[in-house]
Amino acid sequence: MNSWANIKTITKRELGAYFSSPLAYIFIVIFLLLCGFFAFAVQPTLLTRGQASLAANFFFWHPWFYLFLVPAVGMRLWAEERRVGTIELLLTMPITAWQAIVGKFLASWLFLGVALAMTFPIVLTVNYLGHPDNGVIFAGYLGSWLMAGSYLAVSCLTSALTRNQVVSFILSVVACLFLILAGFPPVISLLESSGRPWFVEAVASFSVITHFEGLQKGVVDSRDLVFYLSLIGFSLFSTSVILRGRRAG
Amino acid sequence: MDMIRVNNLTKFFGAKHAVDGISFAVERGEVLGFLGPNGAGKSTTMRMITGFIPPTSGEITVGGFDMLENPLPAKRLIGYLPENAPAYTDMTVHGFLSFAAEIRGLHGGARKKAVSRAVEMCFLEAVLHQSVETLSKGYRHRTCFAQSIIHDPDVLILDEPTDGLDPNQKHEVRQLIRRMGATKAIIFSTHILEEVDAVCSRAVIIDRGRIVANGTPQQLRQKSEWSGAVTLRVIGINAATLQQRLIQIPAAKKITVIKEDATSVTARVFPQPGSNSVLAQGVADAAQGWRIEEMHTEEGRLDEVFRSITLPDTAKQAEAKQ
Numbered sequence: 001m002n003s004w005a006n007i008k009t010i011t012k013r014e015l016g017a018y019f020s021s022p023l024a025y026i027f028i029v030i031f032l033l034l035c036g037f038f039a040f041a042v043q044p045t046l047l048t049r050g051q052a053s054l055a056a057n058f059f060f061w062h063p064w065f066y067l068f069l070v071p072a073v074g075m076r077l078w079a080e081e082r083r084v085g086t087i088e089l090l091l092t093m094p095i096t097a098w099q100a101i102v103g104k105f106l107a108s109w110l111f112l113g114v115a116l117a118m119t120f121p122i123v124l125t126v127n128y129l130g131h132p133d134n135g136v137i138f139a140g141y142l143g144s145w146l147m148a149g150s151y152l153a154v155s156c157l158t159s160a161l162t163r164n165q166v167v168s169f170i171l172s173v174v175a176c177l178f179l180i181l182a183g184f185p186p187v188i189s190l191l192e193s194s195g196r197p198w199f200v201e202a203v204a205s206f207s208v209i210t211h212f213e214g215l216q217k218g219v220v221d222s223r224d225l226v227f228y229l230s231l232i233g234f235s236l237f238s239t240s241v242i243l244r245g246r247r248a249g
Numbered sequence: 250m251d252m253i254r255v256n257n258l259t260k261f262f263g264a265k266h267a268v269d270g271i272s273f274a275v276e277r278g279e280v281l282g283f284l285g286p287n288g289a290g291k292s293t294t295m296r297m298i299t300g301f302i303p304p305t306s307g308e309i310t311v312g313g314f315d316m317l318e319n320p321l322p323a324k325r326l327i328g329y330l331p332e333n334a335p336a337y338t339d340m341t342v343h344g345f346l347s348f349a350a351e352i353r354g355l356h357g358g359a360r361k362k363a364v365s366r367a368v369e370m371c372f373l374e375a376v377l378h379q380s381v382e383t384l385s386k387g388y389r390h391r392t393c394f395a396q397s398i399i400h401d402p403d404v405l406i407l408d409e410p411t412d413g414l415d416p417n418q419k420h421e422v423r424q425l426i427r428r429m430g431a432t433k434a435i436i437f438s439t440h441i442l443e444e445v446d447a448v449c450s451r452a453v454i455i456d457r458g459r460i461v462a463n464g465t466p467q468q469l470r471q472k473s474e475w476s477g478a479v480t481l482r483v484i485g486i487n488a489a490t491l492q493q494r495l496i497q498i499p500a501a502k503k504i505t506v507i508k509e510d511a512t513s514v515t516a517r518v519f520p521q522p523g524s525n526s527v528l529a530q531g532v533a534d535a536a537q538g539w540r541i542e543e544m545h546t547e548e549g550r551l552d553e554v555f556r557s558i559t560l561p562d563t564a565k566q567a568e569a570k571q
Binding site: 002005006009010013016017020021084085086088089091092093094095096247 | 296299300301302303321322324325327329331332333335336337338339340344348349351352353354393396
């Protein structure tokens with residue numbers, strides 16, 4: 001397919017751009033340090049908890065790590081193209097804006113996948129120490145990657161709004177914070193005091209945390225997958241609308 | 250067949266009328282120069298032709314394909330050098346050109362061939378494996394130019410292709426454009442009027458979103474009041490005598506003295522409208538017996554035409570007062 005060839009070309013270029021800049025390596029090091037620190041230094045640690053599971057000491061923290069790290073990866077996607085002016089080259093090439101958007105998104109998502117995959121020693125550790133259910137761990141990884149993808153799609157959207165990467169970063173952190181807080185226990189209990197259970201449920205259903213919980217426990221529910229994928233689809237679609245609107249002037 | 254056809258193109262940015270009903274066509278084998286002051290709408294027009302921004306109204310066809318209805322086949326035919334020559338700074342020159350070739354549908358051997366051809370044409374061998382970020386402005390410009398010709402397009406849109414180049418590089422790029430102009434349809438914009446003579450087969454002058462003049466460089470030059478004027482330097486005579494004698498020529502409209510010193514006078518005789526052809530003979534007759542050191546007929550000057558057409562009305566009045 002021609003459109004896949006175009007997407008592949010864009011993805012390849014973007015991935016190359018990540019690994020030719022120090023950002024990629026800094027990102028991976030920080031991510032791995034955070035994962036290691038929170039797994040082995042925050043009480044009760046992975047070793048003292050006495051469970052052959054990654055849910056409480058590893059995946060639990062991911063929504064918070066991603067809150068700052070994913071916008072840092074996504075902020076340059078369109079803001080940089082606009083600042084340098086290469087967007088004018090990209091969008092006058094014989095490709096659709098949609099192919100460019102998907103290609104760029106896939107590159108960053110694959111990059112996040114690589115960073116996530118590099119946490120594999122922690123899986124080896126729990127397998128060495130006990131007998132965890134590796135299916136559950138895999139579901140947790142899948143959920144974590146999908147969640148990273150939804151943050152990323154939101155960052156992609158905010159990146160299309162501005163030519164300033166810092167503005168893009170801040171907007172994206174705020175938007176992602178909302179996606180977390182909607183399912184954060186203290187916020188839920190605050191909402192419950194309003195006495196409208198349907199409202200609490202409606203807000204919580206927009207949270208990436210609520211949909212991540214099942215996957216951490218190894219429950220691959222199609223509703224959770226649909227939630228993440230539709231959040232990604234909606235954000236990327238909005239990105240295309242913003243890009244078109246920006247050019248229309 | 251017209252490779253580029255633009256009909257009644259209009260663009261509003263908010264309330265600002267950036268492009269106001271522009272129409273023109275470019276055939277294969279033509280090099281069309283876009284002239285105009287900054288902010289006249291040259292870049293906006295080019296951006297609409299290349300499909301980067303949609304027009305508010307109007308039609309654009311490239312190679313027979315409608316840019317608005319069917320953009321992909323139209324875009325395939327175009328090579329585009331945007332203003333300021335942007336390029337991905339995190340790539341090497343070779344990587345950038347390979348990417349451009351690949352996205353134009355060239356793979357494997359065809360891609361390699363296209364890249365080496367473009368590198369050769371734009372003299373980029375020396376910096377091939379250097380990162381775009383570290384290039385000087387001239388090299389960066391040529392890298393982006395190489396990107397625009399990588400697929401040997403039928404249509405080239407070049408926004409200030411010689412901006413920021415040194416005189417040698419300018420010369421190379423002009424030669425390149427003229428050579429390619431034999432087989433392609435090319436539009437290029439410039440501020441440098443000598444470039445129009447060197448490269449264009451036709452030029453349009455754009456001012457405040459409208460085309461105010463359209464013709465060959467020769468035709469445009471004839472709009473100048475300088476066109477057909479006779480300049481002469483005479484030795485051993487004073488300015489008053491010279492003026493007195495020359496003003497009696499029927500074809501002369503006015504005479505200006507350019508320079509007068511102890512031994513010679515330099516003056517320019519402007520023709521009455523429509524009497525360009527007889528003025529030189531008239532001056533020669535009137536000047537009999539003088540010691541003429543130099544005498545020639547002016548062709549007309551593009552910069553003067555450009556100024557008289559595009560100066561805002563207030564500035565024109567100020568000039569008139571002086």
